[in-house]
Amino acid sequence: MKKTRNKMRTKLILTLAAALIFTIQGFSQSNADAKQAIFPKGEQGPASNFTGKAFNYGLVANDSTYHTVVGNVYFEPGARSNWHRHPAGQILVITAGEGYHQIKGRPIEKMRKGDVVKCPPNVEHWHGASPNSALHQMYIIPNTEKGIVEWLQPVTDKEYNALNKQ
Template sequence: MNNLLISVLLLVTLFSLGCRSKIPTQSATVETNSIFPKGEKGPAENFTGNAWNSPLVANDSTYNTVIGNVYFEPGARSNWHIHPSGQILIITDGVGFHQIKGEPRQTIRKGDIVKCPPNVEHWHGASPEIGMQQMYILPKTEKGIVTWLQKVTDEEYNKTN
């Protein structure tokens, strides 16, 4: 088994064991099961609301993979974006949404795994009431990491299917 797969499995196992921490939100404190630091606030040009990124595995020429953790405060979401080699999301806490362009919005919860196909527009973020925490995996980074696009409108975010 390659070292990257072992590392990812170890991270997922650690997430399932978890430890209690408090992450502040705009209106209240929400308990989450996180072993990673909150990280840096995502830039407003790529996110609506507050999203916090904590890089876990930096890109290098051996693995060509990026792994990180993002916490979306309630109501926060990414812009539409694409990844040249796709993206895998492991939802580790909370409730959120994920949508591929042209398809209905999906509700995602702790324990869900989402595969975002290569070169496909999509977005993801927290539900209005509950924050969401996710681990992201970006493979084959030699093809590129991300192309950020337009903001997700309130109408798109709130549209139920």
């Protein structure tokens, strides 16, 4: 009986230690992603367009010469954009962290540092951080004379969590 209790106690201690190490590694990874950021955090995006906290830092303002907007968005873990579309499309370059992207009617795709994602013109989509990692993405919106963005409805928790059910 005493041996069984000692084994159970040892197993419990090992399980708790493993959980603590996993939590610390996840926290360290999130902090490492923040420290690896190329651009400043920027201004927090409006709650009407994002679930959770997302911060925008503009790099290239719209003008009549280049007709292009470039910036960086930092998503805290679990944060995401609403569904939206761009009249001329959008290109995302993932510079740190891990996140998700979905085009309406298609499965959610994972995004990681180094990935490049093309969002087609006038197609509804959303993007944001995974639940346990921050995400830094540079966005490029070309041909802004056609318009920049049309914000739509929030991404539901069910839609956001659908990746885990695939």
